[in-house]
Amino acid sequence: MTPTSVSYRRIYVWELPVRAFHWINAAAITVLGLTGFIIGHPFSVAYTQEASFQYWFGTVRFIHFLAGYIFLINMLMRIYWGFVGNAYSNWKEFIPTSRSWIGDIKEVLKVDILQTSVHGPVHVGHNRLAGLIYFGTFWMFLFQALTGFALYAPMSRLFVGKLATWIVPILGGDQNVRHLHHTMLWFYVAFAIVHVYLVFYHDYVEGRGTTSSMVGGWKFEREDYLDKH
Amino acid sequence: MSVSGDSLWITMREKGYSRREFMQFCSFAAATIGLGVQGKAEVAKAFEQKQRPPVVWLHFQECTCCSESFIRGSHPIVADILLDSISLDYTETLMAASGHQAEKSLADTIKKYAGKYILLVEGSVPTGADGVYCVIGGRSAAQILEEAAKDAAAIVAWGNCASYGCVQAAKPNPTGATPIQELVGKPVIQVPGCPPIADVMVGVITHILLFGRPPELDSRGRPKEFYSRRVHDTCYRRPYYDAGLFVESFDDDHARKGYCLYEMGCRGPVTYNACAVTRWNDHTSYPIQSGHPCIGCSEKGFWDDGPFYRHLPSFPGFPIEATADTIGAALGVGVAIGVGAHAITTNIRKRPVIQETQAESVSEPTDKKKVD
Structure with a gap:
């Protein structure tokens, strides 16, 4: 094959608040998922002592609630950044608004599912399919935060939990809220597997440094593609 | 049954209760609705002076466990006096009258005390098949409720049936069992429980008698004093x-x-x-x-939301043993397998991708202008 001269330019895509959001969110979800699973399925530890001398389940719940607050505040920060950040972090990046956008999504689906080669430019920020998925994921985050804080409200004196209690009658009582909150844990498990895999996959087939971009913020794009964006 | 109009204290005295017993009952009632020591005098005053409001207690689709609970209230006077003396003008379970007499008693009470009587409803109302599943004296539960609710001063839904439909409303709800809140266009005091706690029932009634208005309710119509804590x-x-x-x-x-x-x-x-x-x-x-x-x-x-002895309920639409966790774990495994298969096919097809990227890479060292 004859070498073709292709030069790349680096683009600062993910600003620090976006990267910070991503990793804080990832850590919070991991902690919430693990502690949440333990709360749903308390396992047998330390049955040798009387209740007065141990508090491990309370501690697990405390960590869950703390991580929940971090998750919520972090999410609110990201929403704010969607209005003041750079073009790649803007809220408009997540909602398909044009016909070409739909075409882009189809193209990404072909690459992901039919495993066709990537030809031509892929959107520099989130690819268009990813953007749409993250838009849906945001609603899932919101749902999990609402149901979580609604369940937390009876044991909290802070106003935050009470802001979410309106969802309880809509979902038909605490039992259903708890059930849905628990079920959603598995959405996060499935999401994490697919998300991590697709990052590696796209990094590989596109060769633009997708994985490292969430650490350093830089992505790489062919110069001859830059005009086409 | 005594005539409505006398105060509770007069009725009690007639029944042979002493003043001391009456005061004991008052402190019990005050404590139940959370009034404390000062409240005792208030309760006593109300029971001495206020005319007992007439009460209509309707039974629809239910098992009468609410009534059973109520007559087992902690204080002996509850069963003897409160139930009797709140001037129960109509209640299928406990009234002496029967047949046309009883129906007339209901109609008379509704007419005579329009806007004054308290309506207590036990049981859900079946709305399926034009209400044939619960017909009393030739009229459906829905018709009776509509008439009785129209001029009621306050409506109390006793138990889970009247509040939410309870077991009769279990899927697929063959009789169309409906909570009364959905049928009357008025606020209803919900006192859920299967049955509700006797002292809670006494507390709710005492509150209405004492203050002439319903207790403070939460967003779902339940008295906060009893239902605000888990x-x-x-x-x-x-x-x-x-x-x-x-x-x-x-x-x-x-x-x-x-x-x-x-x-x-x-x-x-x-x-x-x-x-x-x-x-x-x-x-x-x-x-x-x-x-x-x-x-x-x-x-x-x-x-x-069963099974009762399992922390996670069965997942609707899936086999009976399936919980959110079995479905979730299956989903997780499925996704992992899918991702694994995808990775394998990607590797099988990696040659063209590698060739392409290598073709690009070769030119890189010679490319002088590519400095940012």
């Missing part, structure tokens, strides 16, 4: 929950030690009721104290 948060076994000490099967050592029943499917954490505070049967015990997990009988939909 069984879990008032449970005496709560420390075991925080300590992570759980009963893992009935009759194991942990059950004997009285550990938390969370893993046995206890619905205490999702149930709002006063069981752990007032307890049952003259403040003797409540289900958890007797070693049985709470089944959440005062919550909407508890009848469909």
Whole structure:
């Protein structure tokens, strides 16, 4: 094959608040998922002592609630950044608004599912399919935060939990809220597997440094593609 | 049955109760609705002076466990006096009259005391098949409720049936059992529970008699004084929950030690009721104290959220043993397999991708202008 001269330019895509959001969110979800699973399925530890001398389940719940607050505040920060950040972090990046956008999504689906080669430019920020998925994921985050804080409200004196209690009658009582909150844990498990895999996959087939971009913020794009964006 | 109009104290005196017994009853009633020491005098004054409002107690689709609970109120006077003396002008279970006489009594009360009587409803109203599933004296439950509710001063829904439909409303709800709140265009005081706690029922009635208005209600129509706290948060076994000490099967050592029943499917954490505070049967015990997990009988939909002895309910639309976790785990494994298969095919097809990227890479060192 004859070498073709292709030069790349680096683009600062993910600003620090976006990267910070991503990793804080990832850590919070991991902690919430693990502690949440333990709360749903308390396992047998330390049955040798009387209740007065141990508090491990309370501690697990405390960590869950703390991580929940971090998750919520972090999410609110990201929403704010969607209005003041750079073009790649803007809220408009997540909602398909044009016909070409739909075409882009189809193209990404072909690459992901039919495993066709990537030809031509892929959107520099989130690819268009990813953007749409993250838009849906945001609603899932919101749902999990609402149901979580609604369940937390009876044991909290802070106003935050009470802001979410309106969802309880809509979902038909605490039992259903708890059930849905628990079920959603598995959405996060499935999401994490697919998300991590697709990052590696796209990094590989596109060769633009997708994985490292969430650490350093830089992505790489062919110069001859830059005009086409 | 005594005539409406006398005060509670007069009726009690006629029945041979002493002043001391009356005052004991007043302090009990004041304590139940959370009034404290000062409230005792207020309650006594109200029971001495206020005319007892006439009460109509209707029974629809139910098992009468609410009535059974009520007549077992902690204070002996409750059964004898309150039930009798609140001037129960109509109640299928306890009235002496029957047949046309009884129906006339209901019609008379509704007419005579329009806008004054308190309507207590036990049971849900079947709306399926034009209401044929519950017909009393030739009229359907819905018709009776409509007439009785029109001029009621206050409406109380006794128990889970009247509040949420209860077991009759279990999927697929063949009789179309409907909570009364959905049928009357008025605010209803919801007193859920299967049955509600006797002292809670007495408390609600005392509150209405005393203040002439319903107690403070939460967003779902339940009196806050009894339904604002979860069984879990008032449970005496709560420390075991925080300590992570759980009963893992009935009759194991942990059950004997009285550990938390969370893993046995206890619905205490999702149930709002006063069981752990007032307890049952003259403040003797409540289900958890007797070693049985709470089944959440005062919550909407508890009848469909089974099995009761499992923490996670069955997942609707899936086989009966499937919980969110079995489905979720299957989903997770499915996704992992899919991702693995995808990775394998990607590797099989990697040659063209590598060639392409290598073709690009070769030119890189010679490319001088590519400095940012």
